[in-house]
Amino acid sequence: MRAQTKRALPVVAVAGVSIPSVSLAEWTVNMSPGVTGTSNQIFGLHMTILGICVAIGVVVFGVMFWSIIAHRKSKGHKPANFHENTVVEILWTIIPFAILVAMAIPATATLIDMYDASDADVDIKVTGYQWRWQYEYVDEDFSFFSNLTTPTDQIQNRQAKGENYLLEVDNPLKIPVGKKVRFLLTSNDVIHSWWVPKLGVKKDAIPGFINEAWTRIDEPGTYRGQCTELCGKGHGFMPIVVEAVPQDEFQTWVAEKRDAAERERELTQKDWTREELMDRGESVYNTVCAACHQADGSGSPPAFPALRGSAIATGDINAHIDTVVNGVSGTAMQAFGQQLSEVELAAVITYERNAWGNNTGDMVSPKEIMEYMSE
Amino acid sequence: MSAVADTHSQEHHHGPASGITRWLFTTNHKDIGTMYLIFSFTMFLLGGSMAMVIRAELFQPGLQIVQPEFFNQMTTMHGLIMVFGAVMPAFVGLANWMLPLMIGAPDMALPRMNNWSFWLLPCAFLILVSTLFMQGGAPNFGWTFYAPLSTTYGPPSTTFFIFAIHIMGISSIMGAINVIATILNLRAPGMTLMKMPLFVWTWLITAFLLIAVMPVLAGVVTMMLMDIHFGTSFFDASGGGDPVLFQHVFWFFGHPEVYIMILPAFGAISHIVSAFSRKPLFGYASMVYAVGAIALLSFVVWAHHMFTVGVPLTGQLFFMYATMLIAVPTGVKVFNWVTTMFRGSLTFEAPMLFAVAFIVLFTIGGFSGLMLAIAPADFQYHDTYFVVAHFHYVLVPGAIFGIFASAYFWLPKWTGHMYDETLAKTHFWLSFVGMNLAFFPMHFLGLAGMPRRIPDYALQFADFNMVSSIGAFLFGATQILFLFIVVKCVRGGEPAPAKPWEGAEGLEWTVPSPAPYHTFSTPPKVE
Numbered sequence: 007m008r009a010q011t012k013r014a015l016p017v018v019a020v021a022g023v024s025i026p027s028v029s030l031a032e033w034t035v036n037m038s039p040g041v042t043g044t045s046n047q048i049f050g051l052h053m054t055i056l057g058i059c060v061a062i063g064v065v066v067f068g069v070m071f072w073s074i075i076a077h078r079k080s081k082g083h084k085p086a087n088f089h090e091n092t093v094v095e096i097l098w099t100i101i102p103f104a105i106l107v108a109m110a111i112p113a114t115a116t117l118i119d120m121y122d123a124s125d126a127d128v129d130i131k132v133t134g135y136q137w138r139w140q141y142e143y144v145d146e147d148f149s150f151f152s153n154l155t156t157p158t159d160q161i162q163n164r165q166a167k168g169e170n171y172l173l174e175v176d177n178p179l180k181i182p183v184g185k186k187v188r189f190l191l192t193s194n195d196v197i198h199s200w201w202v203p204k205l206g207v208k209k210d211a212i213p214g215f216i217n218e219a220w221t222r223i224d225e226p227g228t229y230r231g232q233c234t235e236l237c238g239k240g241h242g243f244m245p246i247v248v249e250a251v252p253q254d255e256f257q258t259w260v261a262e263k264r265d266a267a268e269r270e271r272e273l274t275q276k277d278w279t280r281e282e283l284m285d286r287g288e289s290v291y292n293t294v295c296a297a298c299h300q301a302d303g304s305g306s307p308p309a310f311p312a313l314r315g316s317a318i319a320t321g322d323i324n325a326h327i328d329t330v331v332n333g334v335s336g337t338a339m340q341a342f343g344q345q346l347s348e349v350e351l352a353a354v355i356t357y358e359r360n361a362w363g364n365n366t367g368d369m370v371s372p373k374e375i376m377e378y379m380s381e
Numbered sequence: 382m383s384a385v386a387d388t389h390s391q392e393h394h395h396g397p398a399s400g401i402t403r404w405l406f407t408t409n410h411k412d413i414g415t416m417y418l419i420f421s422f423t424m425f426l427l428g429g430s431m432a433m434v435i436r437a438e439l440f441q442p443g444l445q446i447v448q449p450e451f452f453n454q455m456t457t458m459h460g461l462i463m464v465f466g467a468v469m470p471a472f473v474g475l476a477n478w479m480l481p482l483m484i485g486a487p488d489m490a491l492p493r494m495n496n497w498s499f500w501l502l503p504c505a506f507l508i509l510v511s512t513l514f515m516q517g518g519a520p521n522f523g524w525t526f527y528a529p530l531s532t533t534y535g536p537p538s539t540t541f542f543i544f545a546i547h548i549m550g551i552s553s554i555m556g557a558i559n560v561i562a563t564i565l566n567l568r569a570p571g572m573t574l575m576k577m578p579l580f581v582w583t584w585l586i587t588a589f590l591l592i593a594v595m596p597v598l599a600g601v602v603t604m605m606l607m608d609i610h611f612g613t614s615f616f617d618a619s620g621g622g623d624p625v626l627f628q629h630v631f632w633f634f635g636h637p638e639v640y641i642m643i644l645p646a647f648g649a650i651s652h653i654v655s656a657f658s659r660k661p662l663f664g665y666a667s668m669v670y671a672v673g674a675i676a677l678l679s680f681v682v683w684a685h686h687m688f689t690v691g692v693p694l695t696g697q698l699f700f701m702y703a704t705m706l707i708a709v710p711t712g713v714k715v716f717n718w719v720t721t722m723f724r725g726s727l728t729f730e731a732p733m734l735f736a737v738a739f740i741v742l743f744t745i746g747g748f749s750g751l752m753l754a755i756a757p758a759d760f761q762y763h764d765t766y767f768v769v770a771h772f773h774y775v776l777v778p779g780a781i782f783g784i785f786a787s788a789y790f791w792l793p794k795w796t797g798h799m800y801d802e803t804l805a806k807t808h809f810w811l812s813f814v815g816m817n818l819a820f821f822p823m824h825f826l827g828l829a830g831m832p833r834r835i836p837d838y839a840l841q842f843a844d845f846n847m848v849s850s851i852g853a854f855l856f857g858a859t860q861i862l863f864l865f866i867v868v869k870c871v872r873g874g875e876p877a878p879a880k881p882w883e884g885a886e887g888l889e890w891t892v893p894s895p896a897p898y899h900t901f902s903t904p905p906k907v908e
Contacts, residue, residue, distance in 0.1 A: 063745070083725075084726060085725045098716045213624060309450075
């Protein structure tokens with residue numbers, strides 16, 4: 007029995023993955039029901055109101071097209087002269103009003119339910135960044151970034167586009183099936199909006215404020231969404247991938263993540279060589295910095311200055327650390343001090359000072375970064 | 382009727398000045414109306430060509446034509462130019478031409494201010510369009526310019542954008558004051574308020590909306606200016622401000638603004654439907670009350686644009702109910718138009734074709750608006766292509782078809798020639814097909830989960846985006862035909878009688894076609 011369920015899981019996953027290609031052929035024209043109570047309630051509301059609109063439309067346009075066909079001058083139809091009828095006016099005010107009241111009742115019930123984020127089993131803090139999401143498991147002491155993994159070559163049409171083009175990330179958000187998960191949403195820079203259609207959850211992530219939303223997913227699977235508030239040039243390139251997994255699988259994963267976070271903290275104490283830092287730095291740079299400063303450090307001035315040969319990347323090392331850790335206010339350069347670990351900061355700064363012909367020969371160790379941060 | 386001034390017997394009445402000074406210094410409502418309309422169409426083509434860039438980029442998945450930075454500039458400028466440069470000035474142009482003719486006034490009440498409010502517009506748009514050539518590019522934060530994307534993270538050109546908005550606002554406010562002064566003071570003897578043509582009524586209400594909300598827009602851009610240059614923190618949480626405050630203030634302007642762009646069209650369509658049905662409007666009084674109700678409600682629904690920002694539950698419910706209420710007076714209007722057509726004697730010249738399409742397609746936009754009003758469902762619709770489909774359905778076949786219908790309806794009066802009916806019908810059918818092809822599939826895209834304002838999209842959205850782009854190209858190209866039809870009509874054609882439409886009613890049809898440079902120097906009598 008257990009084995010069977012386990013074998014069924016990959017099948018579900020495969021089915022979930024193949025949906026985009028199916029809908030490509032089917033020309034999806036309607037909202038589809040989701041995998042949570044909320045999304046199904048919304049779907050029900052959507053279908054009801056759509057049905058009401060279509061019914062009203064049939065009546066109104068019916069009368070209209072009848073007139074268009076039957077009451078033409080070319081058919082010799084003589085105009086009637088009736089106008090002003092208070093009873094009719096009152097009727098077509100009251101009837102729509104009654105329909106609206108009938109519609110408002112289930113909508114209100116759903117809304118009240120959507121706003122009740124109490125008694126959550128898991129709390130996840132979701133932070134929007136230009137242009138990626140950070141997920142922090144509040145009670146578990148670890149967090150990670152979720153970046154787009156679609157290669158630039160696919161976006162620039164130099165390579166065939168993959169199945170989940172623009173909807174794939176390196177670290178998906180994992181949540182347990184059947185548990186109430188509360189999201190606490192905020193942003194580090196501009197307003198973003200976190201949306202996964204199948205969950206029926208969309209909430210703005212606003213800098214300086216925390217918004218609440220919740221979900222309870224019934225079926226395991228991978229559910230994809232996107233940022234839905236214009237947040238700059240990378241707005242179309244910060245997808246959301248949610249993996250809903252069974253509770254025990256979730257627990258194992260959480261334990262692994264917690265250990266990994268612990269190991270990362272220990273790495274700060276290790277003595278790093280310049281080559282190790284350069285290796286690590288290159289991968290950090292390509293995930294975090296390259297979106298603006300480009301993989302070859304050429305930037306796209308004036309908004310995003312070049313790093314190759316720049317005064318900051320080849321000049322005073324403390325100024326360089328300050329720029330990366332604290333950002334530059336009034337510009338798009340963010341403060342990465344809270345986003346990256348000491349190891350990552352040290353690695354990326356070392357990389358920037360030595361890559362693309364910036365051969366300063368400098369190196370910053372994670373320990374030095376830690377000292378700098380504690381000052 | 383001595384409605385027309387006799388230029389020979391009255392020395393101080395004269396024709397237009399010659400050369401460029403006629404247009405620079407004119408205080409004549411017809412000249413200024415013409416300039417508004419020409420300006421508006423120019424902006425329509427400019428904003429439209431930006432839409433073509435957007436649709437060309439979205440023709441296929443992947444980045445082909447433009448990069449995301451420029452794509453965002455295009456969506457922003459397209460919205461700003463269409464709203465402030467094309468639709469609003471077009472209605473002001475129609476108001477300038479038609480309000481004095483409809484109420485039997487010799488001109489607008491404040492003719493010099495009229496000149497000034499027009500000439501501010503080209504200045505404002507020169508500044509706005511010039512931002513495209515500035516370092517860092519044009520505004521790229523959407524026509525709604527939400528903070529902090531438009532403040533802390535905005536390009537350097539944002540300051541020029543703010544200045545341009547200020548100038549447009551001044552122009553609109555002066556135009557609105559002029560409309561109100563004209564309507565309240567210059568009506569022909571006997572024309573009581575409840576005898577005014579509906580276009581006059583809808584413009585009167587629109588003008589009050591403009592006066593109420595344009596200062597709010599000026600306020601919000603001034604707050605941005607302060608945040609950017611003078612160290613305030615209205616919209617910056619780290620200084621004690623709130624980014625959501627921006628949205629509240631913006632949409633307090635923004636929602637009435639939506640009605641500013643549609644109410645005058647309601648008025649014009651009422652005249653056209655009645656004229657080509659050869660039957661009086663079914664419920665004149667209820668139409669007036671419905672417009673008034675819509676205008677009042679428009680002030681208490683703004684947060685339905687913000688259902689996902691975290692408005693408290695009770696606020697959410699209030700704005701949902703208030704928004705749903707708007708469907709009632711809007712329904713009254715649609716029912717009245719349909720009943721006016723019912724058992725009429727219908728003909729389908731170009732103005733009527735555009736008017737009928739207006740009623741059908743605007744109603745579809747109204748339906749999607751009602752769906753969007755359902756707050757829980759809005760969580761799925763918000764900021765997707767469903768919203769893009771919705772507001773293009775109310776603005777393109779709403780505002781723009783309303784403007785085309787008005788233009789064809791009154792072109793004979795303006796030019797003294799009948800336009801080419803065959804070409805005009807071609808213009809209609811191509812626009813109708815193109816518009817629906819462009820915007821109907823956007824409903825599907827939104828419901829399938831495509832967010833708005835993205836330069837590139839996942840593969841399941843590919844087919845409908847291609848259809849949409851083809852429709853948009855067709856619609857765009859067709860508008861060149863409109864330019865040709867109008868130029869042809871101005872240059873010649875079958876002479877138009879004073880009243881070219883059998884069923885048309887109103888003072889404007891009592892003056893000859895083309896309307897003389899000065900009309901109603903002696904007010905007509907309305908019984």
